[in-house]
Amino acid sequence: MKSPEPILVAPLFRELDGHLLNLLRSLSPKDWQRPTVCSAWSVKDITSHLLDSALRRLSMQRDGYVPPDAPKGFASYTELVAYLNRLNSEWTSATSRLSPTVLIGLMEKFTAELAEFFESADPFAPALFSVAWAGESESLMWFDIAREFTERWHHQRQIADAVDRSTPIDERHLYYPVLDTFMRALPQTYRDVSAPEGTLVAVKVVGQAGGDWFVRREANAWKLYYEVEDVADSVVTLDPSIAWKLLTKRTDRATARARFPNLRIDGEIAYGEPVLEIVSVMA
Incomplete structure (x- = not known):
């Protein structure tokens, strides 16, 4: 029997987010408002969420910035999820006033910075965030990076579904690492x-x-x-x-x-x- 090995996906972020930017640039004004399988979110809301996840990681992990109202910890997994849901809701509400063009510009800049950060990270160093859905209270950086890769992959896939487009992110070198991470x-x-x-x-x-x-x-x-x-x-x-x-x-x-x-x-x-x-x- 073969045991699981680290999933090293840092070099793939530029390609993954490049496909997202190409997709977003092709959307019509009507496409941006289409509903998605995330019941409360439109295509534009998911795009805003992906920008938020990049900005939060850069701020906290790269820059070491801790928001003044950030909790010191969570009593349970349920409490953590509720906190993240609140942050997501606040962000999508605030960015509803941003145009698609502004969102694409911000996404282009900060996804490149996120890719650079992940490429420079030690994959076997302790991660700032554990992968809680895998039952871990402490994780290595490679797993946290792989988790972020799945987040960006599956939300991009939801956008493609919502606008009825085929997508190159279904190719094995991008999709298999997502499945492998999920199966953890x-x-x-x-x-x-x-x-x-x-x-x-x-x-x-x-x-x-x-x-x-x-x-x-x-x-x-x-x-x-x-x-x-x-x-x-x-x-x-x-x-x-x-x-x-x-x-x-x-x-x-x-x-x-x-x-x-x-x-x-x-x-x-x-x-x-x-x-x-x-x-x-x-x-």
Whole structure:
């Protein structure tokens, strides 16, 4: 069995955000107001959010700036998510007065600075922010950078869906690292699932950007692996067109099955179904 390795995506930010800028420059005034799967956000709101995430990281991580009203800590994951949701709401409300042209100009400048910051960072240094959705209270920088990459990827994908455009970010070298990062949430997702020692669950994303991930019950915990030779007790198969949507939306099992009818679970259904509740974003 092969254990997970670091996901080093810092060199990919310039390309990813370059595709975003090209997409944004092609939008009509009507496109900017189109609704997205983020129910409260339009295309313009998501664009504002992506600018905010770049500015916040540069301010706090690169420049060491701590806002005077920043909390010292959070009593729970729920409290942290509520705080982030408040910041997001405040920002999208304030930037509603900015034109698309202004947003694109700001995005062009600060995504370049963000890429430069990530390229210069030590991937194995401690991260300022832990990847809480993976169950970590402390993370290395490579994981935090990979988490930011998934954030920028999936919101760009939501914009492309909203305006009905194909996008080059579906290519393997950009999409596979996103899936690989998302799957780091599997052990956390399974933490309360009881199963006999050695129980093995496989998650397969088909297609050229896909891959196989496994969680195995060992010593009263679940561990993530690749390239497992044993036969899995349950196999969850996802089409790439739905994989990112499932992994970024907290939902219950019945809703997930109704929303993604071509999702397949073979073998022991009870061991595969927890995958439907995975969440690889702060939600």
